[in-house]
Amino acid sequence: MDIWHIRGGRRLCGTASVQGAKNAVLPILAASVLTGCETRLSNCPDLMDVDGSVDILRCLGCRVERSEGGMYINSSGPLRSTIPHDLMSGMRSSVIFLGAVLARCGEAVMAMPGGCELGPRPIDLHLSALRDMGAHITVSAGNIVCSGALHGASINLALPSVGATENIMIAACRASGGTVITNAAREPEICDLADYLRKMGADITGDGSSTICIGSFSPKSSVEHSVMPDRIAAATWLCACASAGGEVAVDGAVPAHLVPVTQALREMGCTVDEYPGGIKICAPDRLRAPRPVATRPYPGFPTDAQALLMAATLKAEGTSVFTENMFESRFRHVPELRRMGAEISTEGRVAIVRGVPSLHGAPVTATDLRGSAALLIAALGAEGETVLHDNCHLRRGYEDPVKVLTALGAEIR
Secondary structure (H helix, E strand, O other): OEEEEEEOOOOEEEEEEOOEOHHHHHHHHHHOOOOOOEEEEEOOOOOHHHHHHHHHHHHHOOEEEEEOOEEEEEOOOOOOOEEOHHHHOOOHHHHHHHHHHHHHHOEEEEEOOOOOOOOOOOOHHHHHHHHHOOOEEEEEOOEEEEEOOOEOOEEEOOOOOHHHHHHHHHHHOOOEOOEEEEOOOOOHHHHHHHHHHHHHOEEEEOEOEOEEEEEEEOOOOEEEEEOOEOHHHHHHHHHHHHHHOEEEEEEOOOHHHHHHHHHHHHHOOOEEEEEOOEEEEEEOOOOEOOOOEEEOOOOOEOHHHHHHHHHHOOOOEOEEEEEOOOOOOOOOOHHHHHHOOOEEEEEOOEEEEEOOOOOEOOEEEOOOHHHHHHHHHHHHOOEOEEEEEEOOHHHHHOOOHHHHHHHOOOEEO
């Protein structure tokens, strides 16, 4: 358990640098076992979820060496096909190893994945797609057992799942024949994975659109790749500035990746400017409520930023409305925000925030990664000290948040 002490009421000023993207590096780490090659990654974030993936890679038989901001992976040796429960239970994204291990070994055995409790997030789309590609799959006693040689297929996803799209892309690289994914996810992290796979020797087109085609695969012996910037971390620092007040430049943020978030912040009265290599925000003395926010697949408003923006609206003049369309249990941070004086009501997938003049520090407990970040954002804009009890959620997704925020003038330990 981490315990964070945040004393609010201090305006944030300065520059924050964006880390490499958690949601981009994790599928890349899984894909590194597709063939026996060497991978050198730069801009690799130092996160607990990355630690978990490294543990899985080493369990599979890979050699992994880490340096500041970098990672070397050698998967040329024999690859094991089994991942035990203790390594799978820590994060939802561990399921992305399924397609990679199956494609490389012809078999895979792993426990059902864990991760944040955000409501039902079945992996049926992953399993159905792999079955369409020739895999024989059974799920028994909490284990997934797969075997079979994979072949190309035409796969139409019932919804544009990021994880399922990534699993199919990775597995399809070593399948015989071509694969076409329709209704594919379009997130920037999909494009980053495609770039990495192309460097490995894959023929991939259409990433960033709803139709992705994977053709031939000519494996390379070594790959170098720089992980894209983390758009959700960038959104976190922008929303933190909106909550606390001040003026912050976010170096490394890609404006095109954050349009729905920056649009909402502008509606709240913030001045948001783009500059070569980043985004700058200047927050007014009093925010106003934005237009209703509804989470959607990319390029819509990201579900991972919903709690972050909500925390920034708590003192905004007027009423803010949030509709969560992606996950059923993504308002678990709301009762904790109420402890700090927020006025929020929820009904089903809708949350209504009525702005209050001020917030006060309080003891709060985080239940998931982005909810923890939301409590941190609210604490920065509150009066007095907030004590955030956090079961290591922040360190799963943010690289040294104390260093980032203290450099901006926050009081946090």
